[in-house]
Amino acid sequence: MDILDANPISFSAFPDDKAVFEPLNPEDVRAYLHKAVDFISDYYTNVESMPVLPNVKPGYLQDELSASPPTHSAPFDVTMKELRTSVVPGMTHWASPNFFAFFPSTNSAAAIAGNLIASAMNTVGFTWQASPAATEMEVLALDWLAQLLRLPTTFMNRTSTGRGTGGGVILGTTSEAMLVTLVAARDAALRRSGSVGVSHMTRLVVYAADQTHSTFFKACRLAGFDPANIRSIPTGSETNYGLDPTKLLKVLQADVDAGLMPTYVCATVGTSNAVDPVGAIADVAAMFNAWVHVDAAYAGSACICPEFRHHLDSVEHVDSISMSPHKWLLTCLDCTCLYVRDAHRLSDSLETNPEYLKNDATESGEVTDLKDMQVGVGRRFRGLKLWMVMRTYGTTKLQEHIRSDVAMAKMFEDLVHADNRFEVVVPRNFALVCFRIKPSGSMTEEDADEANRQLMEKLNKTGQAYLAHTMVGDKFVLRFAVGSSLQEERHVRSAWDLIKKTTSTIMD
Amino acid sequence: MDILDANPISFSAFPDDKAVFEPLNPEDVRAYLHKAVDFISDYYTNVESMPVLPNVKPGYLQDELSASPPTHSAPFDVTMKELRTSVVPGMTHWASPNFFAFFPSTNSAAAIAGNLIASAMNTVGFTWQASPAATEMEVLALDWLAQLLRLPTTFMNRTSTGRGTGGGVILGTTSEAMLVTLVAARDAALRRSGSVGVSHMTRLVVYAADQTHSTFFKACRLAGFDPANIRSIPTGSETNYGLDPTKLLKVLQADVDAGLMPTYVCATVGTSNAVDPVGAIADVAAMFNAWVHVDAAYAGSACICPEFRHHLDSVEHVDSISMSPHKWLLTCLDCTCLYVRDAHRLSDSLETNPEYLKNDATESGEVTDLKDMQVGVGRRFRGLKLWMVMRTYGTTKLQEHIRSDVAMAKMFEDLVHADNRFEVVVPRNFALVCFRIKPSGSMTEEDADEANRQLMEKLNKTGQAYLAHTMVGDKFVLRFAVGSSLQEERHVRSAWDLIKKTTSTIMD
Structure with a gap:
């Protein structure tokens, strides 16, 4: 021993x-x-x-x-x-092919691998110098995606003629994209108004349709807008729940007449299928010098297919647009891409220049420091997974992915149409079907709401499908969101069979 | 065929x-x-x-x-x-053992594995119901970490006697933690002042020491505070660059005398080694009903060791505290833990309640919906990697990790002390050494600043080490941050040898 x-x-x-x-x-x-x-x-x-809902x-x-x-x-x-x-x-299994709630958090082998490598390299790219490749990769991925979306070159960081004046940044959520652009618009409006500091804050007004994601209204409060000046403009079935530009014009004009300053309009492309008319809204906002932001969180991904791109027509007239590849472009959470037409308008409000981050590259003016386009200073190696998705799958497969989801949603919509107990409430634009049991016979609208609520609860309790709901107008509506990345046609058909069967138990 | x-x-x-x-x-x-x-x-x-800087x-x-x-x-x-x-x-290789810049983005096998699994499950836990285990895991990981830090139970979500009134949330950056608490404090102060909407905004004032991270001043601007009311209080070597509570009291009293409302004080535990006195600051702030937030982004991790815990003494008197395990607790980016003593004060300002997220669990009041404690609505499966780190390594190994880094930093500090060409500018508290070539002979302070700048540039160009700098008072100071997760004693010794050798080429 x-x-x-x-x-x-x-x-x-x-x-x-x-x-x-x-x-x-x-x-x-x-x-x-x-x-x-x-x-x-x-x-x-x-x-x-596994049961989708635990x-x-x-x-x-x-x-x-x-x-x-x-x-x-x-x-x-x-x-x-x-x-x-x-x-x-x-767990609620968002990755389950039987998950139809909220929105699909789509994913792919390439994205997961990219995220894994980013976690291991664990680099912090607040400035270009703090990790040149991390910044360059993010800028490159955003410029690639801008081309997939056929955004005007004014939104790109680099174009064939050199460095552009626009640019993008990857953030965690749409809320952050709204917040940073709201702050930039707020500060610009305060300067225009001759405000001393924020003394004119109560004059600034922001606008969105009532179908706009609630996170917009939250972002406005975070940025310090007066709750009384956050306008939610009613929409109805006559515009398929899209924002009516004539109504918008009236509201803005009334505010100006009252001595207020229209500051920011949020247009949404694809909430519960509603699509606000981007061009018409931009025209109205331009009359008042208000910032226009397009929230295309979900449906933006579809715009990589020529047949859906028209929803972004006139995007060259807006100030900023955000969309989230973590929703429908196979890139695991989180990944929200924000593009602005004039990157300086963001950095004017968001720049910090502490001594310990000063460096020659920044001083040369040749580089983008992404910390100046976001809420915080620290940041992950965000561009890698998005680049890996585009590099590995290429445009063709990404378009195929969108089209396959849309085809499955169309099939589901056709099944709903073919059963006269149901109605499709908002015409389907993408891969989301908003439908409900419709009132028939002695059933009132209230009865129908109750039946739909019961249907949802019973479905979700089976563990074999998970659906969420929303209100469209004053109707309780079921949202059937197709696209979970393991989903195949058979899962959609099974869910429909389950819906029919469960409905029969309710309506008997 | x-x-x-x-x-x-x-x-x-x-x-x-x-x-x-x-x-x-x-x-x-x-x-x-x-x-x-x-x-x-x-x-x-x-x-x-590989060269640390490319x-x-x-x-x-x-x-x-x-x-x-x-x-x-x-x-x-x-x-x-x-x-x-x-x-x-x-890439700038933050994972390199020769990386000594900014702060170490520490990492571990367990954290990377946790992040990988979270990417694959890709769940979105905005509400408890949207993924019960994701919310419960985040709450559990935060409550575990609260125990490691010996935070009072008032900051915990669940205690041995049931659900608490405090709670935590994992965010991406310290800036977000500051922003959401600033907004909560802002709204509470506006209500107290009898403000109609934000009409009294220009009366609210926020405070921090001049050593505070620049991101605090940015977060204040995001939240709409008047730039003229964001106070940066000078510090000096007499308090080792910590905030002087007597000075703070004078500034707050002067503001009150001028009709303003002290709203929020940010105390920092561990920026470039400065530690603000938490208890004394809380006492001053309490006289004015101002919110006190402790930013312990880096040094908070050290407080899991009893010998460092005194830096958080009196934390039971503050309103919120944030620290970032992605800095020094082996948890890859991003992971900032925010604790508040009264979770309702956050959710009062941050709650959204859109129809599509309504559910029985939320209505029961039994659950935490983490969307109401953060900027956005969507969120990743954030708790898993942090839990995996604590579950796998246990308290003992995590403490060992902190102590090992501190021991290496102490060794470096001793080497600096032993060479009379150098001085340690701020006494080392943790694993960061702030040092510089000191003026000697005919060298002026300006000459010394220039020599230190040259030293940093030459060192960084070698690719064999990467150091960053800061200003302490008006001195140009080198920051030597120990702790990159692949680092061993030999890397610290090599870096010191390189520093000595390079200094000789400058000072000859």
Whole structure:
């Protein structure tokens, strides 16, 4: 036993916790990641048979796992076991092919790989210099996507003739895109008004249709707009719930007549299928020098197909546009692309120039420092996964992906149309079908709302499908969002069969 | 050849782009992720020998890759090859053990695996119901971390006696944590002042020491505070650049005397080593009913060790605290934990309640909907990686990690002290050493600043180390941040040797 005595440390004479701790030990990195890949593989194979909505109670996870952190380390297998036995059963499975709620959070092998590599490189690209390739990759991915969307070159960072005056940035959510453009528009309007500091803040007014995502109204409050000056303009079935530019003009004019300053109009392309007319809204806003932002979070992805691009007609007249590849362009969360026509209008409000970030590249004026186009300063290596998606799949496959989802949604819409118990409430534009049981016989509108609510609850309880609802006008409407990345035609057909069967149990 | 003719589709009779496109095809998922793991493994092995700062020109990546997106798909190997040959050489390698700039973006095998799994599940937990386990995991991870930090139970979501009134949320950056708390404090102050809407906005005032991260001043502007009412309070060497509570009291009293309303004070624990006195600041702020936020982005992680916890003494008297495990707690980007003592004060300002998110769980009041504690509505599965880090490594190893970095920094500090050409400018508290060549002989302060600037530039050009600088008082100071997760003692020693050698070439 001489050897053991001579050098006890190398023979685990000390308990595990005394060994040098290497958080990126090469063997651990490989082993943990391989276990994670195995988990993902199993998960994708089995998720179809798991209840889409779980049946757990608030606080369940703390009851299953410990309420306090462990003192000592554990093999990674223990962590993975708890993930499988305690976490997975409490998940709502957005990756399930039976998930039709909210919007599809589409995904792809290339995006996940890109995100994985970004996590490992773990670079912080606040300035160009802090990681040139991270900034350049983000700018390149945004410029590629701008070309897929056929955005005017005024929105691009680099064009064939050199550096442009426009540009983009990848943010986490549409809300952030709205917030930073609202702040830029706010500051510009305050300057125009001759405000001392924010003294004229109560004069500024912002506008959107009542179908606009609630996050817009939240972003306005964050940016300090007066709650009384945040206008939600009513829409109706006569415009398919799109914003009526004539109505907008009247509201803006009335505000100006009252001494207020129209500052920002948000146009939405594709909320519950409503599409605001971008060009007409831009024309109205231009009369008042108001900023126009287009929120194309979901439907923007469809505009990479020529047959859908008309929804962005006249986009060259707006100030900014955002869309989220994490919704419908196969890029895992989070990834919201914001484009502005004049990047300086953003950075005028968002620039910080602390001593510790000063560097020659910034001072040369040759580079984009992405910290000046976002809420914070720190930032992930955001461009990589989006580039990997476009580089690997190419335009053709991405268009095929959109068209396949739209075809499945059209098939579902046709099935709804063919059953006279139902109605499609808003004409389908993309891969979202807004439908409901329609009143018939002695059924009132209220009865129909109740029947639809019951239908949704019963469906969701089966675990075999998950649908969400919304109100369109004053109707309770079911939203059937096609496109989860493991979804095939058979899943859509099964969901329809389940809807028909469940409806029969309600309407009997 | 009968078989071929009978069923041509399965024999690739159609060109590649005609095959059904499955973005999550099981074989692709496995193959792409395994290639990514191989890349990461190679990268970690080789990053030590790569220049930490690259030598590339603005626009280089567009020149190397294509300026336009490809039409057709390509094998994933092509994407990976371009990553290796064009992207990697343009990166600033934050993962390099020779990286000493800004702050270490620490990382671990468990965190990367957690992020990978979260990317694949791709769940959106805006409400509890939208993914119960995602919300519960985030709440659990935050409550665990609160215990590691020995935060008072008032900051916890769940305590041994049931659901608490406090709570936390994981955000992307400290800026977001500041922004949402600033908005909550702003709205509360407006209500207290009897403001109609935001009419009293110009009366509200916010405060921080001049050493506070610039992102605080940006967050104040985003939230609509008047630029004239954002106070940066000077600090000096007499308080080791910490905020002097007596000075703070004078400034607040003067503002009140002038008819203004102190609304928010930001105390920093650990910017360039300065630590503001949390308790004394809270006492002053309480006299004026101002919100106190503690920004412990970097140094908060150290407070999991008893010997550093005193920096958070009196934290029970503040309204909110944020710290970023993506800085020093081995959790890859991004992960900023915000705790508030009264969760309702946040959600009063940030709640949205659109029809499509209404659900029974929310209405029961039993659950936390994390969308109401953040800027946007959508959100990733943020808690998983942080939980995996704590679950796998346990408190002991996490403390060991902090202590090991601090020991290396102390070693470096001792080396600096032992060389009389240098001075340590601010006493080291954690793993960051702020030092410089000190004036000697006929050297003026200006000469010394210039020598330090030259030293930094020469060092960074070698590619063998990367350091950043800051100004402390009016001195140009080098920041030597220890802790990159692949770093060992030998890297710190090599960097010091390089610093000594380079200094000799300057001072000869």
